[in-house]
Amino acid sequence: MIDVDIIRKxxxxxxxxxxxxxxxxxxxxxxxxxPLSVVREIERIYTHSRANVHxxxxxxxxxxxxxxxxxxxxxREFINAGSIEEIIFTRGTTEAINLVANSFGSFFKAGDExxxxxxxxxxxxxxxxxxxxxxxIVLKVVDINDKGELDLEEFxxxxxxxxxxxxxxxxxxxxxxxxxxxxxxxxxxxRGVPVLIDGAQASPHLKxxxxxxxxxFYAFSAHKMYGPxxxxxxxxxxxxxxxxxxxxxxGEMIGKVTFEHTTFADLxxxxxxxxxxxxxxxxFSKALEFIDNLGLENIERHELxxxxxxxxxxxxxxxxxxxxxxxxKGPVISFLFNGTHPYDLGMLLDKQGVEVRTGHxxxxxxxxxxxxxxxxxxxFAVYNTLKEADxxxxxxxxxxxxxx
Ligand code: PLP
Numbered sequence: 001m002i003d004v005d006i007i008r009k010x011x012x013x014x015x016x017x018x019x020x021x022x023x024x025x026x027x028x029x030x031x032x033x034x035p036l037s038v039v040r041e042i043e044r045i046y047t048h049s050r051a052n053v054h055x056x057x058x059x060x061x062x063x064x065x066x067x068x069x070x071x072x073x074x075x076r077e078f079i080n081a082g083s084i085e086e087i088i089f090t091r092g093t094t095e096a097i098n099l100v101a102n103s104f105g106s107f108f109k110a111g112d113e114x115x116x117x118x119x120x121x122x123x124x125x126x127x128x129x130x131x132x133x134x135x136x137i138v139l140k141v142v143d144i145n146d147k148g149e150l151d152l153e154e155f156x157x158x159x160x161x162x163x164x165x166x167x168x169x170x171x172x173x174x175x176x177x178x179x180x181x182x183x184x185x186x187x188x189x190x191r192g193v194p195v196l197i198d199g200a201q202a203s204p205h206l207k208x209x210x211x212x213x214x215x216x217f218y219a220f221s222a223h224k225m226y227g228p229x230x231x232x233x234x235x236x237x238x239x240x241x242x243x244x245x246x247x248x249x250x251g252e253m254i255g256k257v258t259f260e261h262t263t264f265a266d267l268x269x270x271x272x273x274x275x276x277x278x279x280x281x282x283x284f285s286k287a288l289e290f291i292d293n294l295g296l297e298n299i300e301r302h303e304l305x306x307x308x309x310x311x312x313x314x315x316x317x318x319x320x321x322x323x324x325x326x327x328x329k330g331p332v333i334s335f336l337f338n339g340t341h342p343y344d345l346g347m348l349l350d351k352q353g354v355e356v357r358t359g360h361x362x363x364x365x366x367x368x369x370x371x372x373x374x375x376x377x378x379x380f381a382v383y384n385t386l387k388e389a390d391x392x393x394x395x396x397x398x399x400x401x402x403x404x
Contacts (some may be wrong), residue, residue, distance in 0.1 A: 006186040007294070007383050010036050010037065011033050012256065012330050013025075014033065017353060018353040019351050019352065023295060023351055023353050023355060024388045024391060025381075025384075026351055026354060026355060026378040026379060026380065026384065027377075028331075028381035029157075029296065029377065030224075031223045031224060031235040032224055032225065032249045033383070034227065034283075034287065035226055037287075038226065038227060038228060038283045038308060040286075041283040041285075042228065044280045045064070045283070049064055051063070052064070052281065053068050053275075053276065054063040054269075054348075059166070059217035064282070067099055068278045068280070068282055068284035070285055071089075071281045071282055071284050071285040072087045072281075074285050074289065075233055076242065077350050078208070078291075079203075079218065079235055080211050081235050082238065084268070085266070085268050086235055086267070086270060087268055087275075088233065088234040088235075088268045089231065089232070089268075089276050089281055090219075090231075090232040091230055091277070092222075092223070092231070092232035093117065093121075093232050094232075096193065096233065097123050097124055097127050097167070097219055098207040099247045099271060100127075100196050101127035101128055101131050103166075104194075104244050105127075105137075106229075106244075106245055108135060111136065111137070111138045111141075112138070112162055112164040113138045113158075113160065113162045113163045113217055114137055114139055114164065114165045114166070114167065115141075115155070115163060116166075117142040117150055117168045117169070118365055118366055119167065119169060119174065119366050119368050120167075120169055120198070121169065121173055121200065121361075121362050124361065125365065128145055128167065132237060138162070140158045140163075142168070144175075144177075144369070147327070148172070148176075148323065148325045148326050149177055149327070150177070151180055159188070163191065163210075164193065165193060165194060165195070165196070166188045166193055166194075166195045167196040168181070168184060168196075169198040169199075169200070169201065169202075170206070170208075171201035171202045171205070171330045172201065173201045173332070173361055174323070174361045174363050174366055175326065175332070176331070176332035176333070176334070177328070177329060178202070178326065178328040180328075182212070182213055183295065183354030185197075194216040194318045195215050195217070196217035196218070196219065197218045197248060198219055198301075199220040201217065201332075202221070203220035203221075203225055204225045204226070205296070205300050206330075207296045215235075217234060218234075218235040219234050219235075225287055225288070225291065227286075228279075228280035228283045230277040230280045231280040231284050242267065244271075246271060248271075248274070249262075250273035251273065252272050252274060252276075253265050269403070295373075302382055303330075303380045303381065306331065306380050306388075307331035307379075307389075309386060310333060310380075310392060311333050313390075314335060314396065317337075317393075317400055319337050319338035319404070320335055320336075320396070321335060321336050322334070323335065323336070323370060323372070323375050330378060331380035332380075332381060333380075334361075334376070335376055335377075337396075338400075338403070338404070340361060340403045341374075342373070342374045342376045343358050345358070345396070345399050345400075348360030349392075352391075352395040352398065352399075354391065357377045358374060358375070358377070359374040359375075360373070361377060376404060378392060
């Protein structure tokens, strides 16, 4: 069970005020706040153990390496990957997807087709467009229905003899739609096509089991999971990662270097060039511990209780239109008021201490598809309360009255 009062004590930032009002933080989809255990771990390392990893026999370097590698083990358990060789640390979801587009994408040739969906974040669009510019691949895009659910029949129809890859989000950062990723992976595999799942919006809320999903790649970011910024994970199946060429070159990722020839390190280090954010990675362990202690099922249940309550109340305000009403939906509400610009509503909410995100949410093609410039987006985490949902609704009511 979730005891929000106890949880909130772990997040001192939630006690601050904005515009003279108690702050209500509802921008968790962009970044969730970090508990004291994460903050203290960062401080502890800076004041006690900071040293570069994997490069020294001295005590501090070994301590730091152990902390980083301990996190790799925790991540492996967290997503039920087969081995730690399948866990690659990146700067975030974006870098993880770029890694796959650049490395696995080097196997593609002109005319090969990659399937995406219209609800993708730019992080899962632009790397494929860059590849299109470089080698001439073709992008195919799956549409959504009126509720914001993927058109699965179209997804299946888009597969053809030239399809080489499919890359789609687990949960939409705008619509909240939870996609039927297992069914999508199974279908892609039945056509011999490997897949990447962008799990940036799923990993904070849903239990991820990459073995069960059988996906080839899975990407996510620590800062959306109560962890530090600058850290992300790419899970990849070992047999694929082994065949893939390195993407970035530098320290850590090599076996032996001469001016004539370089051999590469074994997995996962082949894909981890340069000094990683080892302190962030070490502190990410504490975020995973925080999630594990609460239990993802409990987190999800709590967040959905608050977000559904807020959504029902929001719908009762005349002039409000909700974008994204999928049957399976995460704790995200995107909405607009009577054709007014999302920034105006967002500014009026900020003046009341309510922190929501406004704009295109790095999903411009989805905004084009919906025929709007952007939305106001409220997104919920485990520390949010029903009382905060009420404050949010009241703030929207007041803002709507001003904008009318
Ligand atoms: N994919 C989705 C669905 C996202 O919501 C985000 C961030 O909001 C990203 C990718 C990019 O994540 P990051 O900026 O942490 O790399």
